[in-house]
Amino acid sequence: MQIRFWGTRGSLPAPLTTDAIRAKLAAALAAAQNVKLETPAAIDDFISGLPFSVSGTFGGDSSCVEIIDGEDNHVLCDLGSGARRYGIEMLRRHGPKQPRTYHVFMSHLHWDHIMGFPFFPPAFIPGNRILIHSCHSGVEAAFRRQHGAPSFPVDFSQLPAAIEFVQLQPGVTTGIAGYRVTPLLQRHAGDSYGYRFEKNGKCVVYSTDSEHRTEQSEETETFAAFFRNADLVIFDAMYSLADAVSVKEDWGHSSNVIGVELCQLAGAKRLCLFHHEPVFGDAQLEDILRQTRRLEEITRDGAPLEIISAWDGLVIEL
Numbered sequence: 001m002q003i004r005f006w007g008t009r010g011s012l013p014a015p016l017t018t019d020a021i022r023a024k025l026a027a028a029l030a031a032a033q034n035v036k037l038e039t040p041a042a043i044d045d046f047i048s049g050l051p052f053s054v055s056g057t058f059g060g061d062s063s064c065v066e067i068i069d070g071e072d073n074h075v076l077c078d079l080g081s082g083a084r085r086y087g088i089e090m091l092r093r094h095g096p097k098q099p100r101t102y103h104v105f106m107s108h109l110h111w112d113h114i115m116g117f118p119f120f121p122p123a124f125i126p127g128n129r130i131l132i133h134s135c136h137s138g139v140e141a142a143f144r145r146q147h148g149a150p151s152f153p154v155d156f157s158q159l160p161a162a163i164e165f166v167q168l169q170p171g172v173t174t175g176i177a178g179y180r181v182t183p184l185l186q187r188h189a190g191d192s193y194g195y196r197f198e199k200n201g202k203c204v205v206y207s208t209d210s211e212h213r214t215e216q217s218e219e220t221e222t223f224a225a226f227f228r229n230a231d232l233v234i235f236d237a238m239y240s241l242a243d244a245v246s247v248k249e250d251w252g253h254s255s256n257v258i259g260v261e262l263c264q265l266a267g268a269k270r271l272c273l274f275h276h277e278p279v280f281g282d283a284q285l286e287d288i289l290r291q292t293r294r295l296e297e298i299t300r301d302g303a304p305l306e307i308i309s310a311w312d313g314l315v316i317e318l
Contacts, residue, residue, distance in 0.1 A: 001202045001318040002068040003232060003272075007061030007082020008310040010209075010238045010253070010275035011112050015060035020281060027054045052311075053282035059312025061085065062112040063208060063275060065234060069199055073177040074102040077195065077206045077234075082312060083116030091121045099127030103177050106134040107208050108192040109142040117143060118152050128161040133168050133176065135183050135193045140165045168193075184226050186210035187219075188253075196226060202318045203229065205268075208236040208275045212258045220262070227266035231318045234310070235259040237273040237288075256292040263305050264296075270306040271296075272316065285309060 007013075028050060037043045047055050062080030069075075076086065094100060102122055107113060122128045132139060143165075147156035156163075168174060170193060173182040180198040185191060187210060194207035205227055213219055227233050238253040256273055263271045273292065276285055289309040296305050308316065 001070075001199065001204065001231075003204060003234070003316040003318065004066040004068060005064075005082075005274075005310045005312060005314045006066060006086040007064040007078075007080045007116070008059055008274055008276055008312055008314075009062050009080075009112075009278055010236070011062075011278055013060050013062050013081045013112075014276075014278035016057055024054050024282075051286060053286040056311065057282050058276055058285050058309065060278075061312050062115065063107070064116060065206060065274075067179075067197060067204065069178065071178065074100055075177055075179070075197075076102065076104045078107055078113045078208070079104060079115075079117045079120065080113050081116045081119075084119040084121075085312075087116075087119070087121035087123075091125075096125050099125075099129070101129045102131065104130065104132045105181070105195050105206070106132060106136070106139060107186075107194070107206070108188060108190060109134075109136055109139060110190065110209070111146070113209075114142060114146060118147060118154070123159045123161045123163065126160040130161050130163045131166050132163065133166045133181075135168050135170050135185070136191065137167070182226075184222070187212070194226065196230070202231050204318065205230045205233045207233060210236050210254055212254050212262070214258060214261065220265070223262050224265040227262055227268050230263075230266065230268045230270075232270045232272060232316060233259070233263050233266075233268045234272045234274045235263070236275045237292075238275045238277050256288055257295065260292060260296050260299065260305065260307070264299065264301070267303070268305065269303075270308060270316070273307070273309040276310075 061082035063078040064080045064082030065077040067075040144156040168183050170183050170185045173180050178199055182196040183193045186194050192209040196205045236254045237256040237259050239255050259271050293307045296307055
């Protein structure tokens, strides 16, 4: 199984600015002083040795995550702005004349998680089938509303693909595209749902837009059970712990610290920090990753928990 990230930001897209790019160039040039860069190989080696915040970027698209199992399934979690690039890649890979079936699992209906659908190329190809799975009763109305005038020039009813809305029940495991899929209600305005996907002995949990109250032991135990022994937990780590329990309490998001605690309780193998704060730049996100890895080291009581921070284009092998 592979997990590919097409969008990792929370709340709204956050593209790189010219100032941010210039700062990366300045840092790279400063590091290149007295370094011989006379061949393409030497340049590539130099770039590879730079910090990720200089040589790359965590990206700016909002939530969209692909689950790949080596079979002819197309499985997505959420349709944020990253869904546009995913759809373009599917069109490039398969062309417009090979009908495909897409399974989409919606965490919730806030705009940053559905905004990519009007620009999702598979929806504009006749013969494609798109099944949108959700625990929300209003999911179809939300998708139709953003296509309506004056918000978008193409009405939902004009989309050539066959689009179906599938109602799921929280806590009930369902077989979909060969996966055992279990949704779980999460604390978030308007409700959000995490998903546990199990197939061929592998397990990935997608848990974004979820606020955790660690003083509530029953809730902690529920999520620890939901994450239990997962190969990968994709976790909403939008805020610092200080923000999550003070000025941004009740805003519906969690922190890197809570993610480590829950995954350690659950015996999960990997924690992926996700739904990045749009205000945070690459250097700040890299620093958060470094701090989180240090936290895991000093609180470890058992097998190590691998810590990753999601970026647009990242592929994780399970």
